[in-house]
Amino acid sequence: MKLRILGTNNMSSLTTRWPAYLIDGRLALDAGSLTRSLTFEEQSGIRAVALSHRHVDHTFDLVPFGLNAKVSGWPAVDVYGIQDTIDSLRTGLLGGIAPVLIEGQGEEQAALNLNVIDYHKETTVLDYSIVAVPVPHAVEAAGIQVTAGxxxxxxxxxxxxxLSEAWKHLAPDVLLTECSHGDENRTHALRVGHLTPGLLKETLVDFKGLHGYLPRVLVTHINPPWEEAVRTELAIVSEELGHEILVTESDMTFDLGS
Ligand SMILES: [Zn+2]
Ligand SMILES: [Zn+2]
Incomplete structure:
Protein backbone atom coordinates (compact mmCIF):
# COMPACT_ATOMS: atom_id res chain seq x y z
CA MET A 1 0.00 0.00 0.00
CA LYS A 2 1.48 3.31 -1.09
CA LEU A 3 0.14 6.43 0.57
CA ARG A 4 0.54 9.84 -1.03
CA ILE A 5 -0.27 12.93 0.99
CA LEU A 6 -2.03 15.49 -1.21
CA GLY A 7 -3.23 18.10 1.26
CA THR A 8 -2.45 18.23 4.93
CA ASN A 9 -3.86 21.47 6.35
CA ASN A 10 -7.33 22.59 7.36
CA MET A 11 -6.83 25.93 5.61
CA SER A 12 -6.35 26.54 1.89
CA SER A 13 -3.80 28.96 0.44
CA LEU A 14 -0.99 29.13 -2.10
CA THR A 15 1.17 26.98 0.17
CA THR A 16 -1.38 24.94 2.12
CA ARG A 17 -3.96 22.46 0.83
CA TRP A 18 -7.13 20.99 2.27
CA PRO A 19 -7.07 17.30 3.29
CA ALA A 20 -6.85 14.61 0.64
CA TYR A 21 -4.81 11.42 0.46
CA LEU A 22 -4.25 8.89 -2.29
CA ILE A 23 -3.67 5.16 -1.91
CA ASP A 24 -1.88 3.37 -4.75
CA GLY A 25 -2.92 6.14 -7.13
CA ARG A 26 -6.54 4.95 -7.26
CA LEU A 27 -8.32 5.19 -3.91
CA ALA A 28 -8.67 8.71 -2.50
CA LEU A 29 -9.38 9.39 1.17
CA ASP A 30 -11.19 12.73 1.33
CA ALA A 31 -11.19 15.19 -1.52
CA GLY A 32 -10.34 18.63 -0.16
CA SER A 33 -7.46 19.15 -2.60
CA LEU A 34 -7.97 16.26 -4.98
CA THR A 35 -7.68 18.20 -8.25
CA ARG A 36 -5.28 20.97 -7.28
CA SER A 37 -2.73 18.35 -6.17
CA LEU A 38 -2.80 16.08 -9.23
CA THR A 39 -2.29 16.17 -13.00
CA PHE A 40 -5.24 15.21 -15.19
CA GLU A 41 -3.54 11.88 -15.89
CA GLU A 42 -3.17 11.19 -12.19
CA GLN A 43 -6.80 12.19 -11.56
CA SER A 44 -7.97 9.84 -14.30
CA GLY A 45 -6.44 6.93 -12.37
CA ILE A 46 -8.70 7.50 -9.34
CA ARG A 47 -11.42 4.86 -9.25
CA ALA A 48 -12.95 5.47 -5.82
CA VAL A 49 -13.15 8.16 -3.15
CA ALA A 50 -13.94 7.47 0.52
CA LEU A 51 -15.02 10.48 2.57
CA SER A 52 -14.71 10.94 6.33
CA HIS A 53 -17.41 13.59 6.78
CA ARG A 54 -19.28 16.37 5.09
CA HIS A 55 -17.13 19.39 5.94
CA VAL A 56 -16.08 21.35 2.91
CA ASP A 57 -12.33 21.14 3.59
CA HIS A 58 -12.69 17.36 3.06
CA THR A 59 -15.09 17.35 0.09
CA PHE A 60 -14.64 20.53 -1.92
CA ASP A 61 -12.66 19.23 -4.90
CA LEU A 62 -15.33 16.64 -5.72
CA VAL A 63 -16.88 19.37 -7.87
CA PRO A 64 -13.87 20.06 -10.13
CA PHE A 65 -12.97 16.35 -10.04
CA GLY A 66 -16.46 15.37 -11.22
CA LEU A 67 -16.40 18.05 -13.92
CA ASN A 68 -12.99 16.87 -15.11
CA ALA A 69 -14.29 13.28 -15.22
CA LYS A 70 -17.40 14.33 -17.14
CA VAL A 71 -15.59 16.48 -19.70
CA SER A 72 -12.80 13.92 -20.20
CA GLY A 73 -15.15 10.91 -20.34
CA TRP A 74 -13.42 9.01 -17.54
CA PRO A 75 -15.32 6.01 -16.15
CA ALA A 76 -17.74 6.83 -13.33
CA VAL A 77 -16.05 7.05 -9.94
CA ASP A 78 -17.62 5.52 -6.82
CA VAL A 79 -17.81 7.89 -3.85
CA TYR A 80 -18.35 6.37 -0.39
CA GLY A 81 -19.41 7.99 2.85
CA ILE A 82 -21.70 7.56 5.84
CA GLN A 83 -25.37 8.49 5.37
CA ASP A 84 -24.91 12.03 6.73
CA THR A 85 -22.05 12.74 4.33
CA ILE A 86 -23.84 11.37 1.27
CA ASP A 87 -27.08 13.20 2.16
CA SER A 88 -25.13 16.43 2.50
CA LEU A 89 -23.46 15.96 -0.89
CA ARG A 90 -26.84 15.25 -2.54
CA THR A 91 -28.50 18.37 -1.16
CA GLY A 92 -25.49 20.67 -0.87
CA LEU A 93 -22.10 20.62 -2.53
CA LEU A 94 -23.03 18.41 -5.50
CA GLY A 95 -26.82 18.46 -5.73
CA GLY A 96 -26.93 22.19 -5.10
CA ILE A 97 -24.49 23.41 -7.71
CA ALA A 98 -23.57 20.48 -9.96
CA PRO A 99 -26.44 17.94 -9.93
CA VAL A 100 -25.47 16.74 -13.41
CA LEU A 101 -22.40 15.11 -11.85
CA ILE A 102 -24.49 12.76 -9.72
CA GLU A 103 -27.61 12.47 -11.87
CA GLY A 104 -26.21 12.27 -15.39
CA GLN A 105 -27.69 14.08 -18.34
CA GLY A 106 -29.86 12.43 -21.01
CA GLU A 107 -27.93 9.41 -22.30
CA GLU A 108 -24.88 10.50 -20.34
CA GLN A 109 -24.24 8.67 -17.08
CA ALA A 110 -23.32 10.32 -13.79
CA ALA A 111 -19.63 11.05 -13.30
CA LEU A 112 -19.85 10.29 -9.56
CA ASN A 113 -21.82 7.41 -8.03
CA LEU A 114 -22.69 8.10 -4.39
CA ASN A 115 -22.66 5.10 -2.04
CA VAL A 116 -23.62 4.93 1.64
CA ILE A 117 -21.45 2.82 3.92
CA ASP A 118 -22.62 1.63 7.32
CA TYR A 119 -20.52 1.87 10.44
CA HIS A 120 -18.48 -1.19 11.41
CA LYS A 121 -19.36 -3.04 8.20
CA GLU A 122 -16.54 -4.15 5.92
CA THR A 123 -17.09 -2.92 2.38
CA THR A 124 -15.01 -4.04 -0.56
CA VAL A 125 -13.77 -1.07 -2.59
CA LEU A 126 -11.50 -1.97 -5.51
CA ASP A 127 -9.02 -4.43 -3.93
CA TYR A 128 -9.40 -2.94 -0.48
CA SER A 129 -11.59 -3.57 2.50
CA ILE A 130 -12.80 -0.36 4.09
CA VAL A 131 -14.56 0.12 7.41
CA ALA A 132 -16.10 3.33 8.74
CA VAL A 133 -15.98 3.88 12.50
CA PRO A 134 -17.76 6.77 14.26
CA VAL A 135 -15.43 9.43 15.66
CA PRO A 136 -16.27 12.49 17.79
CA HIS A 137 -16.37 15.76 15.84
CA ALA A 138 -18.49 18.91 15.40
CA VAL A 139 -20.70 17.04 12.90
CA GLU A 140 -21.30 13.34 12.40
CA ALA A 141 -17.99 11.95 11.21
CA ALA A 142 -16.26 8.67 10.47
CA GLY A 143 -12.72 7.46 10.62
CA ILE A 144 -11.91 5.09 7.79
CA GLN A 145 -9.77 1.98 7.98
CA VAL A 146 -8.35 0.68 4.72
CA THR A 147 -6.98 -2.85 4.61
CA ALA A 148 -4.86 -4.22 1.77
CA GLY A 149 -3.04 -7.52 2.11
CA LEU A 163 -11.40 8.92 19.68
CA SER A 164 -10.27 6.12 21.98
CA GLU A 165 -13.72 4.55 21.64
CA ALA A 166 -12.64 3.58 18.11
CA TRP A 167 -9.71 1.53 19.43
CA LYS A 168 -12.19 -1.07 20.71
CA HIS A 169 -12.92 -1.87 17.07
CA LEU A 170 -9.57 -1.26 15.40
CA ALA A 171 -5.94 -2.31 15.63
CA PRO A 172 -4.27 -0.60 12.66
CA ASP A 173 -0.60 -0.79 11.66
CA VAL A 174 -0.60 2.85 10.59
CA LEU A 175 -2.54 5.75 12.08
CA LEU A 176 -3.05 8.82 9.89
CA THR A 177 -4.36 11.23 12.48
CA GLU A 178 -5.42 14.79 12.65
CA CYS A 179 -3.86 17.18 15.17
CA SER A 180 -5.41 20.54 14.44
CA HIS A 181 -4.52 22.77 17.35
CA GLY A 182 -1.80 23.48 19.86
CA ASP A 183 -2.33 22.58 23.51
CA GLU A 184 -2.82 26.23 24.40
CA ASN A 185 -6.02 25.97 22.37
CA ARG A 186 -7.19 22.77 24.07
CA THR A 187 -10.49 24.24 25.29
CA HIS A 188 -11.46 25.25 21.76
CA ALA A 189 -10.30 21.89 20.38
CA LEU A 190 -12.47 20.06 22.91
CA ARG A 191 -15.47 22.19 21.94
CA VAL A 192 -15.18 21.67 18.18
CA GLY A 193 -13.96 18.07 18.16
CA HIS A 194 -10.31 18.27 17.21
CA LEU A 195 -7.07 16.96 18.69
CA THR A 196 -4.09 18.74 20.19
CA PRO A 197 -0.73 17.03 20.84
CA GLY A 198 -1.78 16.46 24.46
CA LEU A 199 -5.10 14.93 23.44
CA LEU A 200 -3.34 12.79 20.83
CA LYS A 201 -0.99 11.54 23.53
CA GLU A 202 -3.94 10.59 25.73
CA THR A 203 -5.57 8.54 22.97
CA LEU A 204 -2.27 6.89 22.01
CA VAL A 205 -1.79 5.85 25.65
CA ASP A 206 -5.31 4.38 25.56
CA PHE A 207 -4.45 2.55 22.32
CA LYS A 208 -1.32 1.02 23.82
CA GLY A 209 -3.17 0.06 26.97
CA LEU A 210 -5.71 -1.83 24.90
CA HIS A 211 -3.51 -3.37 22.22
CA GLY A 212 -0.02 -3.47 23.74
CA TYR A 213 1.66 -1.60 20.88
CA LEU A 214 1.55 1.71 19.08
CA PRO A 215 0.90 2.02 15.35
CA ARG A 216 3.11 4.07 13.06
CA VAL A 217 1.81 7.61 13.58
CA LEU A 218 1.47 10.11 10.74
CA VAL A 219 0.00 13.52 11.61
CA THR A 220 -2.06 15.75 9.34
CA HIS A 221 -4.79 18.45 9.35
CA ILE A 222 -2.73 21.04 11.19
CA ASN A 223 -4.16 24.52 11.53
CA PRO A 224 -1.40 26.69 9.92
CA PRO A 225 -1.36 29.39 12.65
CA TRP A 226 -0.69 26.64 15.18
CA GLU A 227 1.80 24.65 13.11
CA GLU A 228 4.93 25.67 14.98
CA ALA A 229 3.33 24.98 18.36
CA VAL A 230 1.89 21.65 17.18
CA ARG A 231 5.27 20.50 15.84
CA THR A 232 7.08 21.51 19.05
CA GLU A 233 4.49 19.85 21.29
CA LEU A 234 4.37 16.70 19.16
CA ALA A 235 8.14 16.34 19.44
CA ILE A 236 7.75 16.35 23.24
CA VAL A 237 4.92 13.79 23.08
CA SER A 238 7.03 11.62 20.80
CA GLU A 239 9.88 11.68 23.32
CA GLU A 240 7.56 10.97 26.24
CA LEU A 241 6.05 7.97 24.47
CA GLY A 242 9.37 6.78 23.00
CA HIS A 243 7.64 6.52 19.66
CA GLU A 244 8.11 8.39 16.40
CA ILE A 245 5.36 10.83 15.44
CA LEU A 246 5.84 12.13 11.92
CA VAL A 247 4.23 15.36 10.72
CA THR A 248 3.26 14.91 7.07
CA GLU A 249 3.50 17.49 4.30
CA SER A 250 1.90 17.74 0.90
CA ASP A 251 3.42 15.44 -1.75
CA MET A 252 5.08 13.13 0.77
CA THR A 253 4.76 9.43 -0.08
CA PHE A 254 4.91 6.44 2.23
CA ASP A 255 5.35 2.78 1.41
CA LEU A 256 3.19 1.13 4.06
CA GLY A 257 3.87 -2.47 3.03
CA SER A 258 1.55 -5.00 1.44
ZN1 LIG B 1 -11.27 19.29 8.56
ZN1 LIG C 1 -14.50 18.69 10.07
Missing part, protein backbone atom coordinates in the same frame (compact mmCIF):
# COMPACT_ATOMS: atom_id res chain seq x y z
CA UNK A 150 -1.67 -7.55 5.64
CA UNK A 151 -1.62 -3.76 6.09
CA UNK A 152 -4.24 -1.76 7.96
CA UNK A 153 -4.28 2.03 7.71
CA UNK A 154 -6.70 3.99 9.88
CA UNK A 155 -7.43 7.59 8.87
CA UNK A 156 -9.15 9.52 11.65
CA UNK A 157 -10.60 12.27 9.46
CA UNK A 158 -11.48 15.06 11.90
CA UNK A 159 -11.74 13.70 15.44
CA UNK A 160 -11.40 14.98 18.98
CA UNK A 161 -11.44 13.69 22.54
CA UNK A 162 -13.26 10.38 22.67
Missing amino acids: GTKLFYTGDAGQG
Whole structure:
Protein backbone atom coordinates (compact mmCIF):
# COMPACT_ATOMS: atom_id res chain seq x y z
CA MET A 1 0.00 0.00 0.00
CA LYS A 2 1.48 3.31 -1.09
CA LEU A 3 0.14 6.43 0.57
CA ARG A 4 0.54 9.84 -1.03
CA ILE A 5 -0.27 12.93 0.99
CA LEU A 6 -2.03 15.49 -1.21
CA GLY A 7 -3.23 18.10 1.26
CA THR A 8 -2.45 18.23 4.93
CA ASN A 9 -3.86 21.47 6.35
CA ASN A 10 -7.33 22.59 7.36
CA MET A 11 -6.83 25.93 5.61
CA SER A 12 -6.35 26.54 1.89
CA SER A 13 -3.80 28.96 0.44
CA LEU A 14 -0.99 29.13 -2.10
CA THR A 15 1.17 26.98 0.17
CA THR A 16 -1.38 24.94 2.12
CA ARG A 17 -3.96 22.46 0.83
CA TRP A 18 -7.13 20.99 2.27
CA PRO A 19 -7.07 17.30 3.29
CA ALA A 20 -6.85 14.61 0.64
CA TYR A 21 -4.81 11.42 0.46
CA LEU A 22 -4.25 8.89 -2.29
CA ILE A 23 -3.67 5.16 -1.91
CA ASP A 24 -1.88 3.37 -4.75
CA GLY A 25 -2.92 6.14 -7.13
CA ARG A 26 -6.54 4.95 -7.26
CA LEU A 27 -8.32 5.19 -3.91
CA ALA A 28 -8.67 8.71 -2.50
CA LEU A 29 -9.38 9.39 1.17
CA ASP A 30 -11.19 12.73 1.33
CA ALA A 31 -11.19 15.19 -1.52
CA GLY A 32 -10.34 18.63 -0.16
CA SER A 33 -7.46 19.15 -2.60
CA LEU A 34 -7.97 16.26 -4.98
CA THR A 35 -7.68 18.20 -8.25
CA ARG A 36 -5.28 20.97 -7.28
CA SER A 37 -2.73 18.35 -6.17
CA LEU A 38 -2.80 16.08 -9.23
CA THR A 39 -2.29 16.17 -13.00
CA PHE A 40 -5.24 15.21 -15.19
CA GLU A 41 -3.54 11.88 -15.89
CA GLU A 42 -3.17 11.19 -12.19
CA GLN A 43 -6.80 12.19 -11.56
CA SER A 44 -7.97 9.84 -14.30
CA GLY A 45 -6.44 6.93 -12.37
CA ILE A 46 -8.70 7.50 -9.34
CA ARG A 47 -11.42 4.86 -9.25
CA ALA A 48 -12.95 5.47 -5.82
CA VAL A 49 -13.15 8.16 -3.15
CA ALA A 50 -13.94 7.47 0.52
CA LEU A 51 -15.02 10.48 2.57
CA SER A 52 -14.71 10.94 6.33
CA HIS A 53 -17.41 13.59 6.78
CA ARG A 54 -19.28 16.37 5.09
CA HIS A 55 -17.13 19.39 5.94
CA VAL A 56 -16.08 21.35 2.91
CA ASP A 57 -12.33 21.14 3.59
CA HIS A 58 -12.69 17.36 3.06
CA THR A 59 -15.09 17.35 0.09
CA PHE A 60 -14.64 20.53 -1.92
CA ASP A 61 -12.66 19.23 -4.90
CA LEU A 62 -15.33 16.64 -5.72
CA VAL A 63 -16.88 19.37 -7.87
CA PRO A 64 -13.87 20.06 -10.13
CA PHE A 65 -12.97 16.35 -10.04
CA GLY A 66 -16.46 15.37 -11.22
CA LEU A 67 -16.40 18.05 -13.92
CA ASN A 68 -12.99 16.87 -15.11
CA ALA A 69 -14.29 13.28 -15.22
CA LYS A 70 -17.40 14.33 -17.14
CA VAL A 71 -15.59 16.48 -19.70
CA SER A 72 -12.80 13.92 -20.20
CA GLY A 73 -15.15 10.91 -20.34
CA TRP A 74 -13.42 9.01 -17.54
CA PRO A 75 -15.32 6.01 -16.15
CA ALA A 76 -17.74 6.83 -13.33
CA VAL A 77 -16.05 7.05 -9.94
CA ASP A 78 -17.62 5.52 -6.82
CA VAL A 79 -17.81 7.89 -3.85
CA TYR A 80 -18.35 6.37 -0.39
CA GLY A 81 -19.41 7.99 2.85
CA ILE A 82 -21.70 7.56 5.84
CA GLN A 83 -25.37 8.49 5.37
CA ASP A 84 -24.91 12.03 6.73
CA THR A 85 -22.05 12.74 4.33
CA ILE A 86 -23.84 11.37 1.27
CA ASP A 87 -27.08 13.20 2.16
CA SER A 88 -25.13 16.43 2.50
CA LEU A 89 -23.46 15.96 -0.89
CA ARG A 90 -26.84 15.25 -2.54
CA THR A 91 -28.50 18.37 -1.16
CA GLY A 92 -25.49 20.67 -0.87
CA LEU A 93 -22.10 20.62 -2.53
CA LEU A 94 -23.03 18.41 -5.50
CA GLY A 95 -26.82 18.46 -5.73
CA GLY A 96 -26.93 22.19 -5.10
CA ILE A 97 -24.49 23.41 -7.71
CA ALA A 98 -23.57 20.48 -9.96
CA PRO A 99 -26.44 17.94 -9.93
CA VAL A 100 -25.47 16.74 -13.41
CA LEU A 101 -22.40 15.11 -11.85
CA ILE A 102 -24.49 12.76 -9.72
CA GLU A 103 -27.61 12.47 -11.87
CA GLY A 104 -26.21 12.27 -15.39
CA GLN A 105 -27.69 14.08 -18.34
CA GLY A 106 -29.86 12.43 -21.01
CA GLU A 107 -27.93 9.41 -22.30
CA GLU A 108 -24.88 10.50 -20.34
CA GLN A 109 -24.24 8.67 -17.08
CA ALA A 110 -23.32 10.32 -13.79
CA ALA A 111 -19.63 11.05 -13.30
CA LEU A 112 -19.85 10.29 -9.56
CA ASN A 113 -21.82 7.41 -8.03
CA LEU A 114 -22.69 8.10 -4.39
CA ASN A 115 -22.66 5.10 -2.04
CA VAL A 116 -23.62 4.93 1.64
CA ILE A 117 -21.45 2.82 3.92
CA ASP A 118 -22.62 1.63 7.32
CA TYR A 119 -20.52 1.87 10.44
CA HIS A 120 -18.48 -1.19 11.41
CA LYS A 121 -19.36 -3.04 8.20
CA GLU A 122 -16.54 -4.15 5.92
CA THR A 123 -17.09 -2.92 2.38
CA THR A 124 -15.01 -4.04 -0.56
CA VAL A 125 -13.77 -1.07 -2.59
CA LEU A 126 -11.50 -1.97 -5.51
CA ASP A 127 -9.02 -4.43 -3.93
CA TYR A 128 -9.40 -2.94 -0.48
CA SER A 129 -11.59 -3.57 2.50
CA ILE A 130 -12.80 -0.36 4.09
CA VAL A 131 -14.56 0.12 7.41
CA ALA A 132 -16.10 3.33 8.74
CA VAL A 133 -15.98 3.88 12.50
CA PRO A 134 -17.76 6.77 14.26
CA VAL A 135 -15.43 9.43 15.66
CA PRO A 136 -16.27 12.49 17.79
CA HIS A 137 -16.37 15.76 15.84
CA ALA A 138 -18.49 18.91 15.40
CA VAL A 139 -20.70 17.04 12.90
CA GLU A 140 -21.30 13.34 12.40
CA ALA A 141 -17.99 11.95 11.21
CA ALA A 142 -16.26 8.67 10.47
CA GLY A 143 -12.72 7.46 10.62
CA ILE A 144 -11.91 5.09 7.79
CA GLN A 145 -9.77 1.98 7.98
CA VAL A 146 -8.35 0.68 4.72
CA THR A 147 -6.98 -2.85 4.61
CA ALA A 148 -4.86 -4.22 1.77
CA GLY A 149 -3.04 -7.52 2.11
CA GLY A 150 -1.67 -7.55 5.64
CA THR A 151 -1.62 -3.76 6.09
CA LYS A 152 -4.24 -1.76 7.96
CA LEU A 153 -4.28 2.03 7.71
CA PHE A 154 -6.70 3.99 9.88
CA TYR A 155 -7.43 7.59 8.87
CA THR A 156 -9.15 9.52 11.65
CA GLY A 157 -10.60 12.27 9.46
CA ASP A 158 -11.48 15.06 11.90
CA ALA A 159 -11.74 13.70 15.44
CA GLY A 160 -11.40 14.98 18.98
CA GLN A 161 -11.44 13.69 22.54
CA GLY A 162 -13.26 10.38 22.67
CA LEU A 163 -11.40 8.92 19.68
CA SER A 164 -10.27 6.12 21.98
CA GLU A 165 -13.72 4.55 21.64
CA ALA A 166 -12.64 3.58 18.11
CA TRP A 167 -9.71 1.53 19.43
CA LYS A 168 -12.19 -1.07 20.71
CA HIS A 169 -12.92 -1.87 17.07
CA LEU A 170 -9.57 -1.26 15.40
CA ALA A 171 -5.94 -2.31 15.63
CA PRO A 172 -4.27 -0.60 12.66
CA ASP A 173 -0.60 -0.79 11.66
CA VAL A 174 -0.60 2.85 10.59
CA LEU A 175 -2.54 5.75 12.08
CA LEU A 176 -3.05 8.82 9.89
CA THR A 177 -4.36 11.23 12.48
CA GLU A 178 -5.42 14.79 12.65
CA CYS A 179 -3.86 17.18 15.17
CA SER A 180 -5.41 20.54 14.44
CA HIS A 181 -4.52 22.77 17.35
CA GLY A 182 -1.80 23.48 19.86
CA ASP A 183 -2.33 22.58 23.51
CA GLU A 184 -2.82 26.23 24.40
CA ASN A 185 -6.02 25.97 22.37
CA ARG A 186 -7.19 22.77 24.07
CA THR A 187 -10.49 24.24 25.29
CA HIS A 188 -11.46 25.25 21.76
CA ALA A 189 -10.30 21.89 20.38
CA LEU A 190 -12.47 20.06 22.91
CA ARG A 191 -15.47 22.19 21.94
CA VAL A 192 -15.18 21.67 18.18
CA GLY A 193 -13.96 18.07 18.16
CA HIS A 194 -10.31 18.27 17.21
CA LEU A 195 -7.07 16.96 18.69
CA THR A 196 -4.09 18.74 20.19
CA PRO A 197 -0.73 17.03 20.84
CA GLY A 198 -1.78 16.46 24.46
CA LEU A 199 -5.10 14.93 23.44
CA LEU A 200 -3.34 12.79 20.83
CA LYS A 201 -0.99 11.54 23.53
CA GLU A 202 -3.94 10.59 25.73
CA THR A 203 -5.57 8.54 22.97
CA LEU A 204 -2.27 6.89 22.01
CA VAL A 205 -1.79 5.85 25.65
CA ASP A 206 -5.31 4.38 25.56
CA PHE A 207 -4.45 2.55 22.32
CA LYS A 208 -1.32 1.02 23.82
CA GLY A 209 -3.17 0.06 26.97
CA LEU A 210 -5.71 -1.83 24.90
CA HIS A 211 -3.51 -3.37 22.22
CA GLY A 212 -0.02 -3.47 23.74
CA TYR A 213 1.66 -1.60 20.88
CA LEU A 214 1.55 1.71 19.08
CA PRO A 215 0.90 2.02 15.35
CA ARG A 216 3.11 4.07 13.06
CA VAL A 217 1.81 7.61 13.58
CA LEU A 218 1.47 10.11 10.74
CA VAL A 219 0.00 13.52 11.61
CA THR A 220 -2.06 15.75 9.34
CA HIS A 221 -4.79 18.45 9.35
CA ILE A 222 -2.73 21.04 11.19
CA ASN A 223 -4.16 24.52 11.53
CA PRO A 224 -1.40 26.69 9.92
CA PRO A 225 -1.36 29.39 12.65
CA TRP A 226 -0.69 26.64 15.18
CA GLU A 227 1.80 24.65 13.11
CA GLU A 228 4.93 25.67 14.98
CA ALA A 229 3.33 24.98 18.36
CA VAL A 230 1.89 21.65 17.18
CA ARG A 231 5.27 20.50 15.84
CA THR A 232 7.08 21.51 19.05
CA GLU A 233 4.49 19.85 21.29
CA LEU A 234 4.37 16.70 19.16
CA ALA A 235 8.14 16.34 19.44
CA ILE A 236 7.75 16.35 23.24
CA VAL A 237 4.92 13.79 23.08
CA SER A 238 7.03 11.62 20.80
CA GLU A 239 9.88 11.68 23.32
CA GLU A 240 7.56 10.97 26.24
CA LEU A 241 6.05 7.97 24.47
CA GLY A 242 9.37 6.78 23.00
CA HIS A 243 7.64 6.52 19.66
CA GLU A 244 8.11 8.39 16.40
CA ILE A 245 5.36 10.83 15.44
CA LEU A 246 5.84 12.13 11.92
CA VAL A 247 4.23 15.36 10.72
CA THR A 248 3.26 14.91 7.07
CA GLU A 249 3.50 17.49 4.30
CA SER A 250 1.90 17.74 0.90
CA ASP A 251 3.42 15.44 -1.75
CA MET A 252 5.08 13.13 0.77
CA THR A 253 4.76 9.43 -0.08
CA PHE A 254 4.91 6.44 2.23
CA ASP A 255 5.35 2.78 1.41
CA LEU A 256 3.19 1.13 4.06
CA GLY A 257 3.87 -2.47 3.03
CA SER A 258 1.55 -5.00 1.44
ZN1 LIG B 1 -11.27 19.29 8.56
ZN1 LIG C 1 -14.50 18.69 10.07
